[in-house]
Amino acid sequence: xxxxxxxxxxxxxxxxxxxxxxxxxxxxxxxxxxxxxxxxxxxxxxxxxxxxxxxxxxxxxxxxxxxxxxxxxxxxxxxxxxxxxxxxxxxxxxxxxxxxxxxxxxxxxxxxxxxxxxxxxxxxxxxxxxxxxxxxxxxxxxxxxxxxxxxxxxxxxxxxxxxxxxxxxxxxxxxxxxxxxxxxxxxxxxxxxxxxxxxxxxxxxxxxxxxxxxxxxxxxxxxxxxxxxxxxxxxxxxxxxxxxxxxxxxxxxxxxxxxxxxxxxxxxxxxxxxxxxxxxxxxxxxxxxxxxxxxxxxxxxxxxxxxxxxxxxxxxxxxxxxxxxxxxxxxxxxxxxxxxxxxxxxxxxxxxxxxxxxxxxxxxxxxxxxxxxxxxxxxxxxxxxxxxxxxxxxxxxxxxxxxxxxxxxxxxxxxxxxxxxxxxxxxxxxxxxxxxxxxxxxxxxxxxxxxxxxxxxxxxxxxxxxxxxxxxxxxxxxxxxxxxxxxxxxxxxxxxxxxxxxxxxxxxxxxxxxxxxxxxxxxxxxxxxxxxxxxxxxxxxxxxxxxxxxxxxxxxxxxxxxxxxxxxxxxxxxxxxxxxxxxxxxxxxxxxxxxxxxxxxxxxxxxxxxxxxxxxxxxxxxxxxxxxxxxxxxxxxxxxxxxxxxxxxxxxxxxxxxxxxxxxxxxxxxxxxxxxxxxxxxxxxxxxxxxxxxxxxxxxxxxxxxxxxxxxxxxxxxxxxxxxxxxxxxxxxxxxxxxxxxxxxxxxxxxxxxxxxxxxxxxxxxxxxxxxxxxxxxxxx
Amino acid sequence: xxxxxxxxxxxxxxxxxxxxxxxxxxxxxxxxxxxxxxxxxxxxxxxxxxxxxxxxxxxxxxxxxxxxxxxxxxxxxxxxxxxxxxxxxxxxxxxxxxxxxxxxxxxxxxxxxxxxxxxxxxxxxxxxxxxxxxxxxxxxxxxxxxxxxxxxxxxxxx
Numbered sequence: 046x047x048x049x050x051x052x053x054x055x056x057x058x059x060x061x062x063x064x065x066x067x068x069x070x071x072x073x074x075x076x077x078x079x080x081x082x083x084x085x086x087x088x089x090x091x092x093x094x095x096x097x098x099x100x101x102x103x104x105x106x107x108x109x110x111x112x113x114x115x116x117x118x119x120x121x122x123x124x125x126x127x128x129x130x131x132x133x134x135x136x137x138x139x140x141x142x143x144x145x146x147x148x149x150x151x152x153x154x155x156x157x158x159x160x161x162x163x164x165x166x167x168x169x170x171x172x173x174x175x176x177x178x179x180x181x182x183x184x185x186x187x188x189x190x191x192x193x194x195x196x197x198x199x200x201x202x203x204x205x206x207x208x209x210x211x212x213x214x215x216x217x218x219x220x221x222x223x224x225x226x227x228x229x230x231x232x233x234x235x236x237x238x239x240x241x242x243x244x245x246x247x248x249x250x251x252x253x254x255x256x257x258x259x260x261x262x263x264x265x266x267x268x269x270x271x272x273x274x275x276x277x278x279x280x281x282x283x284x285x286x287x288x289x290x291x292x293x294x295x296x297x298x299x300x301x302x303x304x305x306x307x308x309x310x311x312x313x314x315x316x317x318x319x320x321x322x323x324x325x326x327x328x329x330x331x332x333x334x335x336x337x338x339x340x341x342x343x344x345x346x347x348x349x350x351x352x353x354x355x356x357x358x359x360x361x362x363x364x365x366x367x368x369x370x371x372x373x374x375x376x377x378x379x380x381x382x383x384x385x386x387x388x389x390x391x392x393x394x395x396x397x398x399x400x401x402x403x404x405x406x407x408x409x410x411x412x413x414x415x416x417x418x419x420x421x422x423x424x425x426x427x428x429x430x431x432x433x434x435x436x437x438x439x440x441x442x443x444x445x446x447x448x449x450x451x452x453x454x455x456x457x458x459x460x461x462x463x464x465x466x467x468x469x470x471x472x473x474x475x476x477x478x479x480x481x482x483x484x485x486x487x488x489x490x491x492x493x494x495x496x497x498x499x500x501x502x503x504x505x506x507x508x509x510x511x512x513x514x515x516x517x518x519x520x521x522x523x524x525x526x527x528x529x530x531x532x533x534x535x536x537x538x539x540x541x542x543x544x545x546x547x548x549x550x551x552x553x554x555x556x557x558x559x560x561x562x563x564x565x566x567x568x569x570x571x572x573x574x575x576x577x578x579x580x581x582x583x584x585x586x587x588x589x590x591x592x593x594x595x596x597x598x599x600x601x602x603x604x605x606x607x608x609x610x611x612x613x614x615x616x617x618x619x620x621x622x623x624x625x626x627x628x629x630x631x632x633x634x635x636x637x638x639x640x641x642x643x644x645x646x647x648x649x650x651x652x653x654x655x656x657x658x659x660x661x662x663x664x665x666x667x668x669x670x671x672x673x674x675x676x677x678x679x680x681x682x683x684x685x686x687x688x689x690x691x692x693x694x695x696x697x698x699x700x701x702x703x704x705x706x707x708x709x710x711x712x713x714x715x716x717x718x719x720x721x722x723x724x725x726x727x728x729x730x731x732x733x734x735x736x737x738x739x740x741x742x743x744x745x746x747x748x749x750x751x752x753x754x755x756x757x758x759x760x761x762x763x764x765x766x767x768x769x770x771x772x773x774x775x776x777x778x779x780x781x782x783x784x785x786x787x788x789x790x791x792x793x794x795x796x797x798x799x800x801x802x803x804x805x806x807x808x809x810x811x812x813x814x815x816x817x818x819x820x821x822x823x824x825x826x
Numbered sequence: 827x828x829x830x831x832x833x834x835x836x837x838x839x840x841x842x843x844x845x846x847x848x849x850x851x852x853x854x855x856x857x858x859x860x861x862x863x864x865x866x867x868x869x870x871x872x873x874x875x876x877x878x879x880x881x882x883x884x885x886x887x888x889x890x891x892x893x894x895x896x897x898x899x900x901x902x903x904x905x906x907x908x909x910x911x912x913x914x915x916x917x918x919x920x921x922x923x924x925x926x927x928x929x930x931x932x933x934x935x936x937x938x939x940x941x942x943x944x945x946x947x948x949x950x951x952x953x954x955x956x957x958x959x960x961x962x963x964x965x966x967x968x969x970x971x972x973x974x975x976x977x978x979x980x981x982x983x984x
Contacts, residue, residue: 060910062929065864072863295930543928717967
């Protein structure tokens with residue numbers, strides 16, 4: 046059988062994308078379509094006293110203006126977006142969901158107050174300026190560290206404080222371990238907010254057809270099926286009356302998963318009210334104020350070790366910034382906890398999590414989703430321990446890795462899916478050694494670095510391993526049909542935002558059915574084609590969806606063999622599927638094409654035997670017992686310019702173990718992009734808020750996304766330990782590139798300034814901030 | 827509402843006459859009046875480069891220009907470059923080198939590169955990265971874009 050899985054196959058979707066022929070949401074054009082623009086709050090926290098839209102309504106070209114009052118009983122907070130938190134002991138969780146249009150009070154800058162519907166977007170924006178709004182500003186909860194002060198203003202007036210959630214997780218007996226520890230490293234570690242900043246902003250087009258009583262919605266969502274189900278429920282429609290299409294999406298990285306944004310609920314509702322198609326496309330400014338963000342946490346962290354460098358325990362008491370609402374539950378901080386023990390055997394763990402409300406846009410997962418914070422905490426503590434113990438950073442890590450014979454390794458805490466956190470498989474040491482070898486770690490430290498330092502060059506090296514929880518449930522599904530043309534049609538529910546699903550999933554089908562990937566037509570993200578599933582998130586496409594497709598392909602293969610065996614009068618075990626034909630092995634002229642076989646399976650006359658189904662088609666599902674744990678090591682050599690504090694990355698190495706690789710070309714692209722975002726998170730991308738919770742750098746001119754000049758060439762090595770949890774043996778990789786980069790930057794920058802005793806305990810850095818940190822150390826000298 | 831302005835513009839070798847408001851951005855005119863939606867809009871403040879088109883052969887940000895400013899001029903968009911069945915050599919190179927992921931920034935990068943490669947038939951990595959440094963891409967990390975440009979340059983030389 047010809048191999049398809051593991052081949053570097055070019056993406057089948059590219060010719061359309063390269064020629065401007067691929068449909069994105071803003072490309073949808075419906076006759077008589079109207080356009081929406083939102084009036085948003087300029088204040089982070091204020092009472093909404095009145096909204097006067099009379100002048101806006103009178104403007105020529107304006108069709109309607111809606112405020113919260115105009116929605117009547119249809120005004121209700123959005124649904125929770127993930128299941129409520131688990132009933133672990135002594136958990137506190139206050140659910141406060143975002144509202145469709147602000148009523149009584151605004152809780153963050155950018156919260157929508159009114160929406161104008163007009164003949165053009167230009168007119169709609171003019172009319173937004175016509176609206177008179179009376180906002181009565183309140184004291185602002187601008188940061189998590191002051192949010193729980195007794196005199197702090199309240200984001201939600203009906204709560205006693207800004208506490209959103211509190212929860213403790215532990216393993217072993219941390220306090221007992223501390224009594225015996227020979228080395229204790231304690232530090233405060235801070236991570237600030239950043240943006241996903243997909244190149245395409247959000248957008249939605251809703252088209253209610255009153256004659257057919259049918260709603261069609263094009264949405265920049267990662268999760269079209271939950272959106273369809275939720276819209277139907279909220280709008281009082283049957284699910285069969287609502288079709289949600291996630292066409293080509295211009296990058297997502299998490300925030301497009303966050304279903305039921307205020308706009309996402311409002312635009313379809315207005316389409317039904319007016320009986321017209323409505324388009325709303327977010328602009329970049331709105332993207333900074335109204336699309337979810339992530340990463341702000343403050344940890345009081347501690348690591349216990351023996352004098353030999355063996356980890357005895359990790360603890361962290363930490364604050365997590367939820368923003369103004371918390372519909373996404375505890376996903377992000379639970380991910381942080383799942384990664385705060387890193388890839389290491391940590392016998393004792395204690396975590397005390399406090400989530401607080403602030404007057405900022407809410408936080409939901411962004412590529413990495415709490416994992417970079419956990420890895421930053423554990424890797425920083427380990428680096429500081431290595432310094433104190435005068436140990437080599439590579440050696441102290443090798444000493445503490447979970448050994449290969451310990452898998453499945455139970456972490457004894459719960460993960461983001463509220464399931465026990467179990468590391469399914471891995472072999473960490475050889476991956477570390479491979480990365481150290483590729484970057485020439487020993488040779489650089491022993492020979493090159495001393496030579497370059499003698500020339501006054503600030504060169505540093507870093508090497509950081511990381512784990513990634515991937516491929517969580519609950520499930521995905523797929524339907525595969527062999528058509529009479531011989532083409533294979535595959536429908537699955539996940540959305541696609543550039544991950545190459547059309548090709549990688551086709552390879553999984555081609556592997557079983559012996560066809561060319563060009564003959565596999567894949568449909569993703571259209572609820573009219575497939576309407577069971579959850580979505581694209583948590584690095585789960587190649588694990589959960591691909592295994593559902595694999596399961597369907599196996600059933601179709603069985604059907605093919607059974608029918609062909611009958612028609613060719615040959616036993617199934619002598620049949621081969623190749624090049625779109627079923628052949629009797631060794632008798633090439635005895636064959637039938639898959640297309641002819643599909644026609645035979647769907648006869649127009651005669652009788653289909655009882656108990657059988659027509660056609661060569663199958664639908665199957667896959668739900669993993671728990672997530673598959675990927676592993677990797679990043680290493681880099683940098684040179685810092687002591688005048689400008691710019692970091693030049695001389696070499697960057699990634700060794701990745703994500704189990705079975707479906708398409709190395711696509712995998713490498715995922716890693717390149719992930720690292721680029723990680724570099725932004727580490728050294729360029731910080732959302733700067735002032736004391737009034739006003740965002741000061743809400744433009745791409747001020748919020749710096751790495752360009753081609755900041756991102757280096759990335760050398761990639763592979764290692765493969767198959768996951769035992771799914772038939773393909775895959776582990777996810779979508780977020781992997783991003784996760785260890787801040788920890789790697791911290792280690793390498795400290796290494797570049799050996800005379801300064803620098804401690805980097807915050808992310809993101811910037812050239813300015815590094816300059817300040819070095820100045821502080823200079824003045825201490 | 828402003829008065830309408832008579833616009834005569836050549837886009838991808840086709841001449842169009844339209845009466846439009848003077849405030850309509852060139853990017854919106856191309857996308858919504860001419861239905862040439864291959865030109866994407868990512869920031870509307872001239873930073874991301876997704877809306878780059880050729881103005882009399884020079885790459886410009888179509889979100890920073892009014893359509894009326896293009897009166898009497900020649901515009902080329904990604905639709906004028908090649909078709910799925912007949913890709914331009916640069917498009918083909920992007921396909922071969924996996925220089926595309928979500929594809930949103932891609933049309934702007936392609937239009938930036940057309941004149942760059944005409945003027946720089948054999949660019950090195952640093953020159954390529956400098957050439958695309960005004961185009962933001964969030965998916966690819968730029969490495970395979972750089973590979974694609976080298977591949978395209980090689981094909982164009984032979």
